[in-house]
Amino acid sequence: MSHSRLFARLLLQQNGVRSCYTASRKNLYIDKDTKVICQGFTGKQGTFHSQQAIDYGSRLVGGVSPGKGGRTHLGVPVFNSVKEAREGTGAEATVIYVPPPFAGAAIIEAIDAGMPLVVCITEGIPQQDMVKVKHKLLRQSTTRLIGPNCPGVINVSTHIYTHTHKLLRQSTTRLIGPNCPGVINPGECKIGIMPGHIHKKGRIGIGGDPFNGTNFIDCLEVFLQDPKTDGIILIGEIGGNAEENAADYLKQHNSGANAKPVVSFIAGLTAPPGRRMGHAGAIIAGGKGGAKEKIAALQQAGVVVSMSPAQLGSTMFKEFEKRKML
Amino acid sequence: MAASMASQAVARGLRGASAKYLFLDKFKCARVSSRRWLNLQEYQSKKLMQESGVTVQRFYVADNPPDALQAAKRLNAKEIVLKAQILAGGRGKGVFNSGLKGGVHLTKDPSVVGELASKMLGYSLTTKQTPKEGVEVKTVMVAEALDITRETYFAILMDRACNGPVMVGSPQGGMDIEEVADKSPELIFKEVIDIFEGVRDDQALRMAANLGFKGPLERQAADQIKRLYDLFLKVDATQVEVNPLGETPEGQVVCFDAKISFDDNAEFRQKAVFAMGDMSESDPTETEAAKWDLKYIGLDGNIACFVNGAGLAMATCDIIDLHGGKPANFLDLGGGVKEKQVYEAFKLLTADPKVEAILVNIFGGIVNCAIIANGITKACRELELKVPLVVRLEGTNVQEAKRILSESGLPIVAANDLDDAAKKAVAAITRK
Numbered sequence: 001m002s003h004s005r006l007f008a009r010l011l012l013q014q015n016g017v018r019s020c021y022t023a024s025r026k027n028l029y030i031d032k033d034t035k036v037i038c039q040g041f042t043g044k045q046g047t048f049h050s051q052q053a054i055d056y057g058s059r060l061v062g063g064v065s066p067g068k069g070g071r072t073h074l075g076v077p078v079f080n081s082v083k084e085a086r087e088g089t090g091a092e093a094t095v096i097y098v099p100p101p102f103a104g105a106a107i108i109e110a111i112d113a114g115m116p117l118v119v120c121i122t123e124g125i126p127q128q129d130m131v132k133v134k135h136k137l138l139r140q141s142t143t144r145l146i147g148p149n150c151p152g153v154i155n156v157s158t159h160i161y162t163h164t165h166k167l168l169r170q171s172t173t174r175l176i177g178p179n180c181p182g183v184i185n186p187g188e189c190k191i192g193i194m195p196g197h198i199h200k201k202g203r204i205g206i207g208g209d210p211f212n213g214t215n216f217i218d219c220l221e222v223f224l225q226d227p228k229t230d231g232i233i234l235i236g237e238i239g240g241n242a243e244e245n246a247a248d249y250l251k252q253h254n255s256g257a258n259a260k261p262v263v264s265f266i267a268g269l270t271a272p273p274g275r276r277m278g279h280a281g282a283i284i285a286g287g288k289g290g291a292k293e294k295i296a297a298l299q300q301a302g303v304v305v306s307m308s309p310a311q312l313g314s315t316m317f318k319e320f321e322k323r324k325m326l
Numbered sequence: 327m328a329a330s331m332a333s334q335a336v337a338r339g340l341r342g343a344s345a346k347y348l349f350l351d352k353f354k355c356a357r358v359s360s361r362r363w364l365n366l367q368e369y370q371s372k373k374l375m376q377e378s379g380v381t382v383q384r385f386y387v388a389d390n391p392p393d394a395l396q397a398a399k400r401l402n403a404k405e406i407v408l409k410a411q412i413l414a415g416g417r418g419k420g421v422f423n424s425g426l427k428g429g430v431h432l433t434k435d436p437s438v439v440g441e442l443a444s445k446m447l448g449y450s451l452t453t454k455q456t457p458k459e460g461v462e463v464k465t466v467m468v469a470e471a472l473d474i475t476r477e478t479y480f481a482i483l484m485d486r487a488c489n490g491p492v493m494v495g496s497p498q499g500g501m502d503i504e505e506v507a508d509k510s511p512e513l514i515f516k517e518v519i520d521i522f523e524g525v526r527d528d529q530a531l532r533m534a535a536n537l538g539f540k541g542p543l544e545r546q547a548a549d550q551i552k553r554l555y556d557l558f559l560k561v562d563a564t565q566v567e568v569n570p571l572g573e574t575p576e577g578q579v580v581c582f583d584a585k586i587s588f589d590d591n592a593e594f595r596q597k598a599v600f601a602m603g604d605m606s607e608s609d610p611t612e613t614e615a616a617k618w619d620l621k622y623i624g625l626d627g628n629i630a631c632f633v634n635g636a637g638l639a640m641a642t643c644d645i646i647d648l649h650g651g652k653p654a655n656f657l658d659l660g661g662g663v664k665e666k667q668v669y670e671a672f673k674l675l676t677a678d679p680k681v682e683a684i685l686v687n688i689f690g691g692i693v694n695c696a697i698i699a700n701g702i703t704k705a706c707r708e709l710e711l712k713v714p715l716v717v718r719l720e721g722t723n724v725q726e727a728k729r730i731l732s733e734s735g736l737p738i739v740a741a742n743d744l745d746d747a748a749k750k751a752v753a754a755i756t757r758k
Contacts, residue, residue, distance in 0.1 A: 011388045101594055126562055126592040131490045138489065210486050237637055240486050267640035270647045275623050276590075277656055279641050291644075306646050308743040309641050 019048060022207070027116040027144035028222045030093060030153060033118075035137035037085045038063040039106050042073050045121075050074055053300040061089040070157060082113040093117040095152065103148060104129030111136055111143045120147035120215070130211035137213055145213025216246035223320035224254055231261045231316050234303070238268030238277065239289045247297040255302060257259070262303045263312055266291045347456045364588040367411045369467045370602045371586050378557035379552060381580050385469035387411070391447060395440030397468040405434050405471035410446050411462045412456070420453035422446060423460065429453065432471055439468060443469035461607055472580060476536040477570030479503050480551065482519075482558045484565070484589075491558065493529070493551070499570035525555045537571070541577065546579045547571070554581075561599050562592030611655075611674055620659060622631045627652025628682040629751050630675040634659045634689065634698075642687045645744055651752035652708040654681050668701025676709050685751040686717040687744060693721045695727035703734040714739065714754035718747035 036053070040046040041063020051074055054060050063078045069080030079085035082094060094115050098106040110118045111133075125148050137145055146153060192298040212238050216234060223229045236243040243266065254260060269291040271277050295305045306315045336486050341596035364375075372382045386397035398406050411416055411431040417429030433439060452460030477500030485492040496513050498506045507514055515536040517529045527548070534547035550571070558566045565587040572582050593600045605613045616623030621636065625643070629651045632641035636658045643653040655678070657671060675684055688698050698719065706715070718741040720729050731738050739754065741747035 001529070053601065100591060124591045126595070127564060127589045128521070128559065131484065134489050135521050209334050210484070235637070237640060250349055265641070267637050267644060270643040270653060271623070271640055272623070272625065277623065277636055277658075308645050308745050309745045310645070315553070 019138055021138045022218070023141035024116070024144035024221055025055045025218050027213075028146070028153075028219060028227075030117065032057060033059060034093050035059050035061045035091040036089040036093045036095060037061060037079075037089060038083070038095050038097060039080055039082065039110065041065045041101075042068055043097060043099075046097035047074065049095075049121075049177055053095075064094075082109045082143065086113050087119060091115070091120065096120040096122060096148075098122060100124035100126070100287060104133055107133050107145060107148070108136060108181075111140065111145075114142050116143060117148075118143055118145045119150070119152050119154060120213070121150060122147075123149040123209075125149070125209070128211075130209060134211050134213070135184075144218075147209075147212060147214075149209040150212070160195065174244075181302060182246065209228060215242050217249045220249055220253075221245060224260060229260065231263065231319065232313050233316060234262060234264040235309070235312075236264065236266045236294055238266075238271050238291050238294075241289065243294040244297045247301040247303065250301040259302060261316065261323065261325075262298075262301075263319060264295075264298050264303045264305045265307075265312055265314045266294045266298070267309075269295075340527060345655050364590070364600060364603050365413050365605070365607065366599075366602055367413065367465065367604060368409065368583070369411055369465065371584050371680075372467075372581075372597070373558060374561060374586065375554075375581060375584060378560065380557060381578065382584075383469045383472055383580065383582070384677065385467050387465050387467055388443065389447065389459075389465050391440050391444035394443035394447075394466055394468055395436065398436035398439035399602065401436075401468065401470050403470035406436060406439055407432050407469050407471040408439050408442055408446075409469065410451050410461060411465040411467055412451055412453075412461045413604060414453055414455040414461060415641050416453035416455045417451065420451045420456070420460075422449045422451050422463075424449040426644075429463075442524070443468075456607075472572075472574050472578075472582075474572040474580075474582065475569065476538065476573040477501075477582075478539075478572070479506070479569045480537065480554070480571045481534075481565065481567040481569075482555055485569075488518045490521045491555070492611075493517040493519060493525070493531050493533055493555070495537050497536070497741045499572070503569065505680060509715060519555065525552050539573065543573060543577060543579060550579050550581070557586075561586065562589045562596050563587060564589045570580070570644060599615045611678065615657070615674055618667050620657060620667060620674075622671075622674065623656040624678075625653050625655050626680075627678050628652045628755060630654045630678065630681040630684045631657055632659070632675060632684060632686040632688075633657060634663065637690060638660060638687065640750070642685065642744065645748040646685065646751065649745070649752050651748065651755065654678060655735045661676070663697070663699050663702070665701040668698055669705045672705035673709060676705070676711065681713060683714045683716065683751045683754045684711075685747055686719070687747055688718070689720045694723050695721055696723045699727035699730035703730060703736060706734070706736050711736065714751070716741055716747050716751045718742070 036058055038046050038060065041050060042065040046063065050060055050063065054074060060076060063073060063081060063226045064079050064082055064085050066080050068078050071078045077088065079088055085091060085172065094110050094117070094254070096103060096106050096110070096118065100122055103120060107118055107120055130148065135142065153222045220232070223232050234246065243257070250262060254262065268277060271291070298305055304315055304319060306312050351530050367384060369385065372385065375382050384401060384403070386400065388394035388397050389422035394408070407489050408431045412429070415438045420429040421427050422445060424445040426442065429451050431442050446466055449463060450460035451463050475687045476523060478498040481494045483492055483494070484490065493516065495515050496503060496506050498510065498513050498625045517533055519525055520528070528546050530548035531544060533551055534544045537547060539547040554566055554568065557563070563586050567585045568581045568583070570582050572580050574580060588596065588599060607625050611624055612622050630644070631639060631642050631653055639656050639658045643656055646653045655675070659667065659671060676678065686698070688695060688703065701716070715737070716739045717731060729741070731740070742749050
């Protein structure tokens, strides 16, 4: 009986044990100097959000639109392929706004071109396509994927002051797609709610699909080890067990005197079981994946769970106060 | 008189049709759920299986009694099973408003099939899983009844923890698989499939052996397993569940029933499959919403939600509940929503008699708040809004949107953040 072998293999995959892909976690770090290209550059969404990113100060150095290479769009060059774009600009990150039928291939193209960071915004990629992407992804260590179906990444590095609270930070780099707020106010949390955001001064939206490139643990490792990160906000939703795995990880790596405060919100307490709540991965199936269990698991790991997303900022602020971190 | 094995098989096959859940948490991998999203009738699922070379009972479909009779004769079978085709389960114990008891019948006489069909087609079948008034039966399946000597369970699904397809099987088929998982987990077998490699011969044979198929049947079962996997990929299924995968006295491996769940994201390349979808047993509001590309799920409460973004939509329902209200629905407008969709969504919400207040929560990134504002004001004017409307807007073009709303003259309550909006919506109801 090959049970024990299967079991071991299962546990291996389950606990996020070091595979070569985990080596790419360091690519989650971006800053205002990170050179970004956009795949699907000349499309409607690509154009809209690239312009937003440029206005915001992101270093958008070019884009990919097969067949339109050689042109200029939004003031930067257009290339026919990711490989050409990378060679032509030295870009280290790409954001993908390609429609679902072609998005899987776009991600694979970026992996083949050795792009260190790929952020895929597209919602609606068939699961089979993403399974193939993941297969490739997990067997290499150069490329890190965030998403798909995610709002993107932001790194925040400048303080701005409001009242007497130094907690507000203005984002200066924006690889983001829709719903990018970038500001946490202790009084009123102005963040859009999407699954899998981990805030610190940066914010990574990991997306709502069942098969994605980056999970909570990937982000937690980066943030826990980053000396500039003071606190972490983790936003989750029903479906799967990523939050439970994150809780386990926190128990092991974020306990004791030096533990960083982690505040969380889990969406879907009122979601009826068996229905897919919008996101492909947001479903309570077989009695598993419910919000209550996730909240309990996180609380056991020392996470402060807020019942309202609007209070995440103030809850984090209180944690800072408690630990005299202000 | 002992019930024939065929009728036992039929009864067990029907049990498979009722909604049930399974989780194999002990293996922390496969979670099978037996709920259909894209709703296919049994005969449609079986047709898909036939097209992939999976062995199912020979069958015909009929939508009138003479055809049913013809089908029964054409089958030339020892015994025939006649099954009403509705999506809900519990057919065996259901009742027709024609007086006929049972949505599934076995008979050795083809002429009886015609008679029975005439009491099924066009009539309403009520079962434990249908609404009280039942569901109209438009088609019946006339199939060759086969005796079953052994029942096994087999499923293929896309599993997150294993990052891809997984096969799950048990020699204990034909019953509640979650009971098996609970009481005898050692009888559940699993194989992780490499998406590029497919099912290897050794995997298929091992699963067949684990399912208890012996001798020539082992190879036959392995072949069926591979074909089921081919089907799984071909139709972009997220799950194919066969219960029971049975053995007949004549030495055949047959799929007696199957439930297929489809990946909605693959609709653009599965037009034929999705065209088969039968929405007649779905909630009419949900069907209407789907027409406009709105993700809508009806809930039990009285505060309607109107939100962009699935996570935010879920959170909105949660916060309403937190502040003592009850959400009437989940509604995700999506990112690129147009004014027409806003209008239609509003129409849907206001048409629901349960709704006593509407909460609009928009955090616009791609969504332009002014479009939302225009859609809302237009809808409110035309539909004569009668319930309190609480609006919280944030994001792209919000100032313009707020101006549009305040100048509309409509009784709209503005809110600053999500908590505030939820509290106001709840208060608006209790105030009445």
